[in-house]
Amino acid sequence: FAAAVDKVPFRIHLASHADETSVLCHWQVPEAHFLEAWSDARAHDGTASIVQPLIAPLYGAKSAHELLAAFSDRPDRSGYDIVREYWSQQSHGSVLRPTLVPTAKADDTADAVPPAFEASWRRWLHDGVIADTAFAPRAVAAKTPAQSPVAAAAPDALEIAFRNDPAVLDGRFGNNGWLQELPKPITKLTWDNAVLVSPATAERLKKGGVPAMQGGEHGQIISDVVELRYRGRSVRGAIFPVVGHPDGCVTIHLGYGRSRGGRLAVGAGFNANAIRTSDAMSFGTGVEVVGTGQRYPLACTQYHHLMEGRGMIHAVTRDEFVRDPKSVHEGPGIEPPPPKMLTMYPEVKYDGYKWGMAIDINACTGCNACVVGCQSENNIPVVGKEQVLRGREMHWIRVDSYYRGPAENPETYFQPVPCMQCENAPCEVVCPVGATAHSDEGLNDMVYNRCVGTRYCSNNCPYKVRRFNFLLYQDWDTPSLKLGRNPDVTVRSRGVMEKCTYCVQRINAAKIATETADRTIQDGDIVTACQQACPAEAIVFGDLNDPQSRVAKLQAEVRNYPLLGELNTRPRTTYLGALRNVNPELGE
Helix, strand or coil, rough: HHHHHHHCCCCCECCCCCCCCCCCCEEEEECCCCCCCEEEEEECCEEEEEEECCCCCCCCEEEEEHHHHCCCCCCCCCCHHHHHHHHHHCCCCCCCCCHHHHHHCCCCCCCCCCCHHHHHHHHHHHCCCCCCCCCCCCCCCCCCCCCCCCCCCCCCEEEEEECECCCCCCCEEEEECHHHHHCCCCCCCEEECCCCCCCCHHHHHHHHCCCCCECCCHHEEEEEEEEEEEEEEEEEEEEECCCCCCCCCCEEEEECCCCCCCCCCEECCCHHHHEECECCCCCCEEHHHHHEEEEEEEHHHHHHCCCCCCCCEEEEEEHHHHHHHHHHHHHCCCCCCCCCCCCCCCCCCCCCCCCEEEEEEECCCCCCEEEEEEEHCCCCCCHHHHHHHHCCCCCCCCEEEEEEECCCCCEEEEHHHHHHCCCCCCCCCHCCCEEEECCCCCCCCEEECCCCCCCCCHHHCCCCECCCCCCCCCCCCCCCHCCCCCCCCCCCCCCEEECCCCCCHHHHHHHHHHHHHCCCCCCCCCCHHHHHHHCCCCCEEEEECCCCHHHHHHHCCCCCCCCCHHCCCCCEEEEEEEEEEECCCCCC
């Protein structure tokens, strides 16, 4: 690409960051973020929409429309004028007839629009879509492509699979700290990609002189660096065995190893594209894995708060559940919770609201959307790879991965773990300054300006859901970062313990709104950030004092169970056991 673009005599690059393409160009035009620009788009069925900006451009950047307009005979048009003018030429009364090119002439102006257009324009902006713009369906038939002959690989040859990274995709989000620090599903790696293999393949490579990995301090992984050789090309990366991964195959994620593109993107991981060819964009055979003798630390959060072997996941097959519903709470490591009266504290009655949460293990896919949603809502800082290696990530909710069965084909379960909001909270009794206390609605509150950072509460928490600001992770001075924070949530400083609050700011906002309307909070009025972000609707929040609320009904189900209930912490957050609907014809 570099050789091809060098033949262009004058090169201008429109981009939001100075990336690898920018260095090959004479000029770079700063690109407006898509949330700053007017544009248009079509859905999969052809339905058109007007894309409206959420904020004005912060730094005077330009959209693609404005850049192209700069080369026309009317270079001063704004993105709004361009989009509005184009669609004014496509409307004829109330019927829209889309065309591929605008019909505006050079002497037209943005105000020269049909009289009926203004009403249509306002309707489109209000509705979000432009009516009657879907494409007419067409009957098509797929043609079978000609199969090119593939050379037979050696029996012991390894296959290689290229995949987009689940967080930074192909690298376009590499400068996003939230996504770089987001633990990836299954592997729980942050700030890196790795050479993923199955445990059996790792053992096979180990016999060939390529050791896999070993544990380090704070649960970090010290992995051995291997060199992948494929079709005369090579790249180096850290090896990482993953249960459930196919044997005889190597998977590497794209999007890392960037040389430019922002302070966060540069230096993270290795460039998988270095061994990727145009005829093997996603899959190939004959890759060679060679040890290098080097080691590399991987920031993996799965091993920071180990609770395995204690009955964390309750799961049975559907047939077992039908035969005996209580079987979901039986199995290795599962202990029944003690009687409620087994406590030093009196039973507390909540006359008003009693907030609670139910999380369905059966529905959770481990996508980590709840983690990012919580981070955005609650101004949770990014701490960087060095701090994650020390076990100091700040996420208020984590998604643990658990496996059961053989390593080559295990059952996989995901468990989101926020603060449990315990009734008998172990953290409250050890705080010397009363920084963590119970509210009259049962919330385990955290008073930041009382906290002196003893961390006794974190030591006494069996769920390890409290986070401590070891350093001043927040930037208090950059103006654009202030705009990105939630003004309803305190921005914490150094030396403060913090945790999930059930989005108490949303609870208080709902209280104000309902008191103004002279009514009580109804089920569904409050949606927590993790609940709002979950695409599988695995998280449900509400008032346990309302027997008709979804959360009350879910916690009344036979599948419901408390996490580590045998400790008698009596958490307000509970889980619904998983049911596997096994098809005997397909096997487990």
